[in-house]
Amino acid sequence: MLSEDEPRAPEAAVFLTDYSKAQKGTCVRFNGPGEDDLGLTVIDCEGGRAALKIGTVLGNTSGQCPRGDYKVLRDTRHNAALCLLPNARQGDCFELDTEDLQRSVVSKFDCAAPRVNVQVVGVARESCPAEAELGVPYEEMTLCLRRVR
Incomplete structure (x- = not known):
């Protein structure tokens, strides 16, 4: 059971294993205990611990993120990459x-x-x-x- 400050997944949890299908502005969390290639789960950006948001989806693994200090995840199976940034508002x-x-x-x-x-x-x-x-x-x-x- 989730506590009140745990992120809540959408009604049907979306597991994102093909980064080429990701959408800018979507919040994600890692499926495994660490940041690895087990895939990501799309979560509600309003959840208390929704820490990462997709800033840009790149059409190939050699692509460069736009200006910024992004966390980059590369998906070699689907030749795509994600530029992740903190899901932040004032006070977080x-x-x-x-x-x-x-x-x-x-x-x-x-x-x-x-x-x-x-x-x-x-x-x-x-x-x-x-x-x-x-x-x-x-x-x-x-x-x-x-x-x-």
């Missing part, structure tokens, strides 16, 4: 490696959780507000963060 808290998002496990937590290391202070089209310590750029926005702990 994450554990992520701001120096290397590609290698980082991106996890969303309640802001009181001991693993949290950054909080979103804004999602901007241009520049971040003054309280932001760092900005992580993406094609359509900049994620404005402050360090926690």
Whole structure:
């Protein structure tokens, strides 16, 4: 049974094993215990722990993500790749490696959780507000963060 802060999958869980069929803006979680090629499950972006969102779907594994610090997953079986970014709104808290998002496990937590290391202070089209310590750029926005702990 899911607790209130667990992500809820759509009525019929969609397992995404063919990345070429993914849709931009969809939130996903990894099926296995780690970030591996067991596939992804499409989840509700409003779920408390929906940490990753598809920013761009690339039509081949050698494609490059647009401007930004994306986590890239390549699907060699279907010659496609996904450019993933944090599913973030102002006030959300994450554990992520701001120096290397590609290698980082991106996890969303309640802001009181001991693993949290950054909080979103804004999602901007241009520049971040003054309280932001760092900005992580993406094609359509900049994620404005402050360090926690």
